[in-house]
Amino acid sequence: MANQKRHRRFGNIRKLPSGRYQARYLGPDGITRNADHTFETEKLAAQWLTLIESEIIRGEWQAPEAGEVHLSGYGKEWIAHRKLQPRTRENYEDLFRLHIEPILGHLSLGAIKPQTIRSWRGKLLASGTTESQAVKSYSLLRAILNTAVREDEILKQNPCRIPGYDRYHTPERPVATVAQVLALAEQMPPRYVALITVAAFSGLRWGELAALRRCDVDLAAGTVRVPRKLAALKSGLEFGPPKSAAGIRVVALPAVARKALISHLGKFTGAHPEALIFTGDKDMPLRTGNFRRAVKWAKSLADAGMPAGFHFHDLRHTGNNIAAASGASTRELMHRMGHASMRAALIYRHATSEPDREIAEIMDKRITKIAENGKPAKAAGDRLAKRSKPTDDGTGDGKAGKHRRDRPADI
Structure with a gap:
């Protein structure tokens, strides 16, 4: 029968029937673990426990399982079992297969250090991977390893903690004017005129527009309901819920979009x-590639006087900017855009110059009124003249001079 040795401050050691010694300890994660091998003497077992304790004190300890779990299998399982939108899952699978697994997949989770991440990112960029793809890959890897830290407790720290690796500069997208939107709509085949108009002035995304059905439109109220979206997957088209609960919404259409939609329903939409x-x-159902070819997108942009790099999704910015300039609150903008976060709504509110222009106009009116009156300006001038009146010593009134040294004169 094994003999239990005296109690130790950290861990414990016992002698086995074989005569060898076994060491065990309670880890920072609350799990008791045995050493992966036995020791010939009690002293060797005690030395091993001292090394483990020092790793814990220095914050360098990690669960032994981290050396047994490899990123390739762990990452694939993470993506497969995460609750994700189908399109998002496909994007994650592509990022992992193309940019993460080839370089890091063979490593155990415990072998991935911040220096490993730096080297991996450098290899990605050197191979021609765009900065945006590198950032997306880094963000995905960080999310995977966060689960290994917080939920599975395999890692003590996430090695993806390098400042700046999760950001990249994105050039500001163009915003079409109302005149440009209408000009682009005129370049479209009749079937797609309303699509351009409604996209620009409703703020709906491509997938939301492609999934709209006749029953989603209330012509009397001038609104469209957004209960679903259409996603183009490798396996085909798939209808599903919007990206978040905030995407399910009812959006009111301005008159120009309502008129275009009414005409479209009568000509191109079935009665069911x-x-x-x-x-x-x-x-x-609409597909992005088929649409671009059907409308000769590049030529239509040129004929409408719009930049060559303009995307269909950029139409959404026009309506959102107009809504922000109209005085809509942040919450109202969030609802209209289908966003659960305030971030995008605040961007649109800050992007429009209309409120600032109104402030400047009010300021201008007040300044003009005071200037025309002249009394406040004259009074200020009188005070300055009085304070600067010379005295016998040439310094002006001694009392006023003292105050000038303490604080600036009122103007």
């Missing part, structure tokens, strides 16, 4: 309540 509103030439 479930009929898709916007479809391709063969009444099939």
Whole structure:
């Protein structure tokens, strides 16, 4: 029978029937672990426990399981079992397969250090991977390893903690004017005129527009309901809920978009309540590539006097900017855009110069009124003249001079 040795400050040692010694300890994660091997003497077992204790004190300890779990399998399992939108899952799978697994997949989780992350990112950029893809890959890897730290407790720290690796500069996207939107709509084949107009003035995304059905439109109220989106997956098109609960919303249309939609419904949309509103030439669901070819997107942009790099998604910015300039609150903008976070709504509120222009106009009116009156300016001038009146010693009134040294004169 094994003999239990005396109690130690950290860990404990016992002698086994074989005559060898076994060491065990309670880790920072609350789990008791045995050493992965036995020791010939009690002294060797005690030395091993001292090393483990020092690692814990220095914050360098990590669970032994970290050396047994490799990133390749752990990352794939993480993506497979995470609750994700189908399109998001595909994007994550591509990022992991193309940019993470080839370089880091063979490593155990415990072998991945901050220096490993720096080297990996350098190799990605040197191989021609864009900075945006490198940032997205880093963010995905950080999320995977966060689970290893917080939920599975395999790692003590996440090695993805390098400042700046999760950000990259994105050039500001162009915002089409109302005149440009209407000019672009005129360049479209009749089937797609309303699609451009509604996209620009409703703020709906491509997938939300492609999933709209006749039953989602209330012409009397001038609104559209957004209960779903259409995602283009590798396996085909798939209808599903919006990205978040905030995406399920009802959006009011301005008159120009409502008029275009009414005309479109009468010409291109089936009578059945479930009929898709916007479809391709063969009444099939919209696909981005087919749409761009059908409307000759690049030529249409040029003919409408718009920049060549303008994307369909950029149309959304026009309506959002107009809504922000109209005085909509942050919460109202969040609802209209289908965002759960304030971040995007605040960007639009800060981007518009209308409120600032109104402030400047009010300031200008007050300044003009005071200048025309002249009394406040004259009074200020009188005070300055009185304070600067010379005295016998040439310094002006001694009392006033003292005050000038203490604080600036009122103007």
